[in-house]
Amino acid sequence: MTPRWFNNLRVQIVLLLSLALFPLAAVAIYQTGRVEDESTRNAELALLALTRSAAKEEELFIQRALGVARFFGTVAGDLMDDPEACVEKLQSFVSGNSNYSFLGVVPPSGIMTCTSAGGEFDASTGPYFAQLMETKTRTIVANPRGPLSQESIFNISEPFEIDGEFSGFVSISIPHRGMPKASLDLEKLGLVDLLTFNASDEILTARNSMENAHLELPVDWTFGSLRSLRGHAFKSVNQLGETRTYTVVPIQGSSATVLAVWRTDKGPAGQISDIVGPAVFPILMWIASMAVAMISIHTLVLRHIHRLRHNMDEFAETRSVETLTDYAAMPNELQSLVGNFERMTDDIMREEAELEDMVREKNVLIKEVHHRVKNNLQLISSIMNMKIRAAQHDETKSVLMRLQDRVLSLASIHRDLYQSKHGGMANVGALVSDIIENSVEIAAVSDDSIRVETDVDPVLLYPDQAVPLALLVAEGMTNAMKYIGDTGTSKPFIRASLKKEGDECSLRLENSVGLRPDAESTGLGKKLINAFAVQLGGEIHLEDDGTIFTLRLRFKIEEFVPDARDF
The missing domain is CATH 3.30.450 (Beta-Lactamase)
Incomplete structure (x- = not known):
């Protein structure tokens, strides 16, 4: 199964530490934001103080001009009665104060006869005249080109009264060139x-x-x-x-x-700091915490776990264990884990050695049993052979020979199991070939009197199926040799095939039936063949068309099922 990324120890530690640090980060961001807001407010207050200090000169200019306008407003009535004296006084004042470029009295009619410029001037055509006469309040305006001074100015118009009634404005112009x-x-x-x-x-x-x-x-x-x-x-x-x-x-x-x-x-970096400024400290704190956590986890846990896992993999594949050189540097919990692993590997290797000895001893005993059984069966076959030679009647010899075939078949099975390298399974392909060969050698008059054709696959079966199959083949060959004959046109023949198809096995035995006189049948062979087929759990078919006798068997290859133990 593919490991899921979120099950990684590093990922889980990062997530848990991030969750633990979140409240601290939130407090830090809040406090940092408050400090920055306070700093910004203090900076703004400082700038306002500097602005008030820098504006003092403009304030003094305007306040002085207002004072001049109010002063001349108090004497405007007397000045308007004598225009020539008014012009002289106003010219004298303006020439003595370079901060002013014009000073004059504006009556409600707009016809100015009392000005520092001298002469008569119609102010009623000015852009602010109607507004002045309507509002009758102090007004300060700018003019990039004064009508009399012909330079950039700002003008202050201060209303005045005579005998308690509005009588006009005192107009004073201040050139921009004189500003600080x-x-x-x-x-x-x-x-x-x-x-x-x-x-x-x-x-x-x-x-x-x-x-x-x-x-x-x-x-x-x-x-x-x-x-x-x-x-x-x-x-x-x-x-x-x-x-x-x-x-x-x-x-x-x-x-x-x-x-x-x-x-x-402020460049781009400063603009970014305006956005992320409060979060810079929590981010740095988080990065430092994650770095310390990762280094600690790797140093104290992960590198030791990786070594231990490597040792486990090596033990699983090669049954070898690497000695850990930095055992003392491990935390106590990991030292205990490594100790348990080493004890476990020692126990496993000791138990495996004992199991190997037991298996080796068991195999030796099993082979010895098969060897002794094979020898005993061969001894029985030799005794039966002696009886066959001593028998006086052909029927007795025939019965003993058939029994000898069955005994030799069993001996061949135990010999194959004794020599087997397939975990207690017998190669029934070789066994079938041996049975056919022995049967033909015993019954045939000469080596070339019977034509034998075999097509046998090396099929491995457990003894539960190998024994009945061998006995069935032996019984089938006994019957075949008993009833075999020539057809008059060719030699007698025996055809045998054993094939494995998936988890099934098929056996086919054929022999020629010709002009040979029929032998007396007892029916025992057919009963034995059917009994052995039942033991194999297969289906058997016997066919005889007068010239060829066919035995066909098909059965499923079974797995080994041990007997139930008695406790």
Whole structure:
């Protein structure tokens, strides 16, 4: 039977140890995941702190601009009464502060006469004018090309009141060229860009380039989403397909929000570790446990079992046992097993030697019995031969000769069993040939007076069938020699065949019946032949067509069945 793979000791140990280590692995994965989550949260908090620190300069810029706008809002009423003085004061302020490129007062009509640029300017055609006058709230917008400064700016519009009524906005423009750049320390920590957004998520400022700032935005970015993420950190992919970490912090005192873009330096190995990171330690622990278990099993058990199995196979095939040199290195249980095996082999070899002696002695005794029986039967045949020569009547001689044939047949069987090398089986083929030859020699007048044709196979039978078959052939030959005669055209003949067909055997005896006077028949021969056929368990057919007498017998070859023992 082919061994099943799951019955292998190594496979079963791996499965059982894996089952035993599963709870530990689950706890380890859970704890590792918690540690990684905590580490990730701490890293996000650190990035948020760095973002707040980096956004301080933008926050100061915007808060200062708001302070300037609120200050001029308090004096806007006086300034609007004297446009020339207003222009002079605003120009003086802007020329003294390089951080601002424009400062002006926007009345509800939109016609600006009090600006740092001088002259009159109609703001009602601007894209945000209608919204400003409708909402009447502080607004911060960006413009890649200011209408007066003609450079990239972001504009703060602060509403003001006169005598408690809304009277317009103070508009102040801050050029992007004056915004602070990202420090080298932050760049080393992975800062890619620092963007400022207004309430509508429009980019106000960028530390690097306003033209390319939108490329660093997350692909899933939508208007209004940044306000809901204030004070959070998240990972996403930018417009170029690169993984980035984003942190969002608000600017105090305004509707602006700062978005910091951080580099995530992780290749394929780092991405894989994000997936299997918590499982790395349990996997390594499992591999180490399996390695230790396999080495231990092989060292302590399997190699000794393989040697013991090899010794068992050698003993089964050659009855030899190899002495184990590392007997002391075995565990006590295996030492006990090896000791039992050695005692068992000693007992088996001793018992087999005794059995061989018994079998040899039995064979010698059996051969001696057959030899003595053969000698006794030959002695009886010799005595009968003496009686035949001393007999005065032909009938007496005929009866004694027939008895002598039967005795010689039995002697031939015991001689064959004595000389047999087939485990107590007799070669009835040779026996039949001998019986036919002896019968012809005794009864024939001369060697060439009878033509004999034989076709005999070497059939092996146990004595239970060999004896009745030999006696049947002897009786058949006696009858044949008694009634044989010539047909007038050819010599008398005897044909004999013995064939084995599978587990069956067939015998055929034929003799010619011719012009010879019929001998007196007693019927004893036919009775004996039928009796011997019954002992063989076969079917016999006798045919006589006037010229040829045929005896046909077919029987099944039986196995040896020992007699029941009496206990």
